[in-house]
Amino acid sequence: MDAATNPYTPGAGTQPRALSGRERELDGFRVLRARLTHGLPERGIVLCGLRGMGKTVLLREMARDARDEGWRVSFVEMRRGTDLRDALTAAVLEQLAGLSIRERALGAFSRTMGLVRALRATIAPEIQIDVDATDLLTVGRSLEADLGELLARLGALARDQGIGVAFVIDELQELDAEGLAALCAAMHRVGQEELPIALAAAGLPSLPGLLAEAKSYAERLFAYPQVGLLPDDAARRAIVEPPRKVLGDDAPAIDDDAVERMIAFAGGYPMLLQAIGKHAWNRATGNAIGLADVVAGEQDAFDDLSRELFLARWQRATPRERDYLLAVAGAGGSCSSAEAARTANFGPTTAASVQRNTLIAKGLLWAPERGRVAFTMPLFERFVLARHEHEPAH
Ligand SMILES: Nc1ncnc2c1ncn2[C@@H]1O[C@H](COP(=O)(O)OP(=O)(O)OP(=O)(O)O)[C@@H](O)[C@H]1O
Ligand SMILES: [Mg+2]
Numbered sequence: 001m002d003a004a005t006n007p008y009t010p011g012a013g014t015q016p017r018a019l020s021g022r023e024r025e026l027d028g029f030r031v032l033r034a035r036l037t038h039g040l041p042e043r044g045i046v047l048c049g050l051r052g053m054g055k056t057v058l059l060r061e062m063a064r065d066a067r068d069e070g071w072r073v074s075f076v077e078m079r080r081g082t083d084l085r086d087a088l089t090a091a092v093l094e095q096l097a098g099l100s101i102r103e104r105a106l107g108a109f110s111r112t113m114g115l116v117r118a119l120r121a122t123i124a125p126e127i128q129i130d131v132d133a134t135d136l137l138t139v140g141r142s143l144e145a146d147l148g149e150l151l152a153r154l155g156a157l158a159r160d161q162g163i164g165v166a167f168v169i170d171e172l173q174e175l176d177a178e179g180l181a182a183l184c185a186a187m188h189r190v191g192q193e194e195l196p197i198a199l200a201a202a203g204l205p206s207l208p209g210l211l212a213e214a215k216s217y218a219e220r221l222f223a224y225p226q227v228g229l230l231p232d233d234a235a236r237r238a239i240v241e242p243p244r245k246v247l248g249d250d251a252p253a254i255d256d257d258a259v260e261r262m263i264a265f266a267g268g269y270p271m272l273l274q275a276i277g278k279h280a281w282n283r284a285t286g287n288a289i290g291l292a293d294v295v296a297g298e299q300d301a302f303d304d305l306s307r308e309l310f311l312a313r314w315q316r317a318t319p320r321e322r323d324y325l326l327a328v329a330g331a332g333g334s335c336s337s338a339e340a341a342r343t344a345n346f347g348p349t350t351a352a353s354v355q356r357n358t359l360i361a362k363g364l365l366w367a368p369e370r371g372r373v374a375f376t377m378p379l380f381e382r383f384v385l386a387r388h389e390h391e392p393a394h
Helices: 023-037 055-068 084-103 106-119 143-161 177-192 207-214 232-250 256-266 270-283 291-316 319-330 337-343 349-361 380-390
Strands: 044-048 072-077 165-170 197-203 334-336 372-375
Touching: 023 044, 023 055, 023 197, 044 055, 044 207, 055 072, 055 165, 055 197, 072 084, 084 143, 084 165, 084 177, 143 165, 143 177, 143 197, 177 197, 177 207, 232 256, 232 270, 256 270, 256 291, 270 291, 291 380, 319 334, 319 337, 319 349, 319 372, 319 380, 334 337, 337 349, 337 372, 349 372
Parallel strands: 044 197, 072 165, 165 197
Antiparallel strands: 334 372
């Protein structure tokens, strides 16, 4: 088939032509917005899932739905290496500036700008700010207090104008403990004041634990839907619908056995579904995608996954960390920390806990429960074992 019209979308954060199987989560966010609009309480949403499961594309769809409903939306990605707290406060400030200008409520805005100064965030230069100096005295207490104050003022402005504001935050696990605590406290406050501020965030499965450590009430503050493998019917739609969406009636047919083979090969893993769709399409030469095209594309699909997800992270691991990863891979991608330490020949478990912790910090491992570790990427064990076969570490 023509690669130019290939409708499949493997790649981090690449929006699929058919986002399938996530209706419940989208609905959950719709209900949250509706309840806040009515002044009713509802928990924010924190999507949790392994890499490549579709958290980012789901968040983007949620953001789009909210915008379509007239909500003001800030999409923030917590990218490592940037000042994450600034990113958060800048998003709040941007919304404040927007609402204030809309209403010309410069009185309220200038008071808020005192907080802005304290947070040292950047703001669009074209906005004229008349800072009330007395206000500066009351700010700069702590990130937690300031962010709460900012969000509360934003929420009050939004309520007065009859609109809602949504913060959509990706990779939230990257924010430090103080930042997470501030976010929890601020969301708690706007919840108590019944203000129309909605939160939808996403992160690795470690995120609920990090939030609970930051604030014990985080468990009650947010709902934590799991973004996991797609069930077969959703996986089928992810394969069958994109050609029709892109080419309409000119879309080529996909043989039933080819569709079933793709579903079985990907095992419901969205990233792999897109990759196998792409390669089967590119392999097909007739006027339909057949079983042989799928089989021929399987290795390429896995190689795509390796390049997209695995390789850079593997290369960032030290030789000792790779030993640890190999031990976890040998156990099938998840095992007890003690077993990993033993297999990797680390001696006392305490020595291994250094590698364990750095691998968790690098986002390759997470702890599903106390004393256990698991990969954050499905199929990573297959990559690690193949890698080891080709280039044994020692
Ligand atoms: N519901 C879905 N239906 C079809 N394809 C999907 C779906 N969700 C995700 N995908 C595809 O899966 C891939 C991964 O999606 P995405 O980048 O959103 O995952 P992620 O969970 O954010 O991963 P990471 O943790 O690495 O950021 C993309 O190629 C995307 O097009
Ligand atoms: Mg993502």
